[in-house]
Amino acid sequence: MKLCMMSLVMNGHYTPAEIIQTAVDCGMSAIDWVTTHNTPASELRKRCDDAGLPVAAHTPLLRGFIEESPDALDEFKRSVDDALTLGAPLMMIPPFAHKRVMKLAEDRRLWIEHYRMMLPVAREAGLALTFESTALDRSPIVTADEALEVLHAVPGLRLTFDNGNVATAENDADSFRKVKDYVEHVHFKDWIITDDPIPGSDRKRDGRFYTLALIGKGSIDFRETWKAIRESGYDGYVNLETCAPGEDLPAALKRVCDALRDW
Numbered sequence: 001m002k003l004c005m006m007s008l009v010m011n012g013h014y015t016p017a018e019i020i021q022t023a024v025d026c027g028m029s030a031i032d033w034v035t036t037h038n039t040p041a042s043e044l045r046k047r048c049d050d051a052g053l054p055v056a057a058h059t060p061l062l063r064g065f066i067e068e069s070p071d072a073l074d075e076f077k078r079s080v081d082d083a084l085t086l087g088a089p090l091m092m093i094p095p096f097a098h099k100r101v102m103k104l105a106e107d108r109r110l111w112i113e114h115y116r117m118m119l120p121v122a123r124e125a126g127l128a129l130t131f132e133s134t135a136l137d138r139s140p141i142v143t144a145d146e147a148l149e150v151l152h153a154v155p156g157l158r159l160t161f162d163n164g165n166v167a168t169a170e171n172d173a174d175s176f177r178k179v180k181d182y183v184e185h186v187h188f189k190d191w192i193i194t195d196d197p198i199p200g201s202d203r204k205r206d207g208r209f210y211t212l213a214l215i216g217k218g219s220i221d222f223r224e225t226w227k228a229i230r231e232s233g234y235d236g237y238v239n240l241e242t243c244a245p246g247e248d249l250p251a252a253l254k255r256v257c258d259a260l261r262d263w
Contacts, residue, residue: 001226003027003257004056004237006187008034010249016044020051022250026257030056032185032239033086041085048086056237057130057160057185058083059092065114067099076118080125090128090184092160093118095150097138107140108149115154123156130158130184135165135204142169142205144178151182158182163225164189164241168204172220173228180232188225188260189241190218200245215242215256222260 005023007016014022016037023031031053033044048055060079064072076093083091095111102110115131122129131150133142141147142165151157159182163172168191176183191210194201201209216222240260244252 001260002029002235002237003260004029004239005031005053006034006239006241007031007037008059009240009242009253011035011037013249016047018250020047020053022253023053024051025250026254027261028053028240028257030054030237032057032059032092032237033088034059035061036082036086041082045086055086055088057090057092057239058086058088059094062093065093065098065111066096068110072114073117073121077121080121080127083127084125088127090130090158091122092130092132092185094132094134095139095141096134096136097140101138104138104140104146107138108146111140112150112153115150115157119154119156128158128184129156130160132160132162132187133165133169135162135168135210137202139165139205142166144170144175147179147182151179158184160185160187162187162189162241163222164191164220167191167220168208168210169206173224176225176228176232180228180234183232183234183236185236185239186229186234187239187241188215188222190215190220190222192217193219212243214244214247214252215240216259 005028010019064075161183166172166175190213192213194209197209201211
């Protein structure tokens with residue numbers, strides 16, 4: 001398993017240098033820069049090069065498309081420049097619900113239009129463009145069938161498979177098997193899943209309540225998910241999108257990496 005640091009999990013509390021060092025200490029194979037952490041992309045690239053840590057992906061958290069701004073495509077193009085500077089082979093643009101409230105089918109239709117605009121720009125730059133199922137309020141793309149609707153409408157678009165987000169609506173191992181031919185990157189996350197709300201939980205697509213948990217400490221059957229991924233022949237990176245409430249995060253990440261590496 002090629003483990004990848006997801007910089008987002010350490011955002012706000014750790015510097016880019018500390019994020020990179022944690023990835024190295026955990027024996028991770030690469031890093032996905034989620035935003036550039038208010039740091040020039042060239043500086044992040046140099047720090048990664050100095051540490052011998054490849055950049056597997058760049059995930060800018062853009063607002064333009066969500067807000068239907070006329071400058072949205074220009075915002076994306078600037079992120080493409082960052083991805084190229086970082087040396088990332090792919091970008092992931094998550095399809096969060098549009099600010100303007102609408103039916104899920106209409107939201108997906110708009111995202112199809114957005115990805116049709118973005119894909120030629122990414123391809124010209126030599127980058128793979130991916131999206132993921134999201135699991136926030138009003139997420140328009142969660143299930144495998146919803147992801148396939150977008151993939152079939154935008155030939156050449158690829159998928160970042162997020163097991164935890166998909167699990168809020170359907171079995172994530174079964175979902176992976178349906179989309180496996182489109183998967184370019186993988187995210188792992190875990191949830192504590194309850195029928196009633198608990199502190200920190202959110203109601204998701206299936207009506208249950210989900211609270212982020214350290215990978216391996218929640219309700220997700222990762223072994224079944226990983227079995228499906230392994231049987232597909234996928235040999236790319238796996239982001240560890242996890243948290244460790246009340247714990248030392250770098251130490252917790254090290255334990256998770258060591259456990260996953262034994263699978």
